[in-house]
Amino acid sequence: MPSAVLPGPLTRTDIGEGIRKHGWVFAPGTAFDTGPGAQAFRQLSQAYENLEPDGYLADGGAYRFRRHVRYSHQAASAGVLRAHPPGPYHQSAEVNPFAGGSPRWFAPVTGAIRVNPFLQRLLLHGVGVFSELAGAEAGRTLDWELDVHLVRIRATAQEEGLPSPEGVHRDGFDYISLHLIGRSGVTGGRSIICDPAERPLARPLLAAPLDSLYADDRRILHGTEPVRLDPAAGRAYGYRDMLLTSYRRTG
Known part of the structure; x- marks a missing residue:
């Protein structure tokens, strides 16, 4: 099929058109301008050193660390994200047979990260992408829940890290965006993009900070290959840090 990899810099319309044609788009990190937000991006990156273990891994692994926050965005108040109080995260067992089917309570992000300017700008960019795409189809402006x-997926000599222990899957939302924040001391970790029949379409590698995937969660399946400790790194563990966002239309 035609490539869904687009060169940067990309406009919201570029990304939306790519999703319309292919169901997904890879956006290189060079498409994002940290610019005056470089300090806020460093603060966001440093937050990955303070994540909590994910206690919902059905395989008993100790390789995933996580924090969670939910936002609402109202079309009438464009540019404003409202953070919800900490609450459970829901996925059905149908879309996530590995860990879905019951509410999961993850450690909340800290107050400073909830209002981190770079995070807010990146999320609002995603809202803009999907509002243009879905709003044009719906013929109206839309509200969103994010x-x-x-x-963080960690790999050691004793344990590989499984970014997608459930395999290729949907998240059960309208759209998703996946952003690499950083990786160090690991090999592997290619993303897997499949059609609804699980036929592979692409295996892009998110290697540089802010390399990203945007996708219509209803049209494609996605997953990630395991990450393994790189012996050449000369360290006890390696990691792959991701910012994962799911978008649901609420109005």
């Missing part, structure tokens, strides 16, 4: 996860 579930945001800071996730």
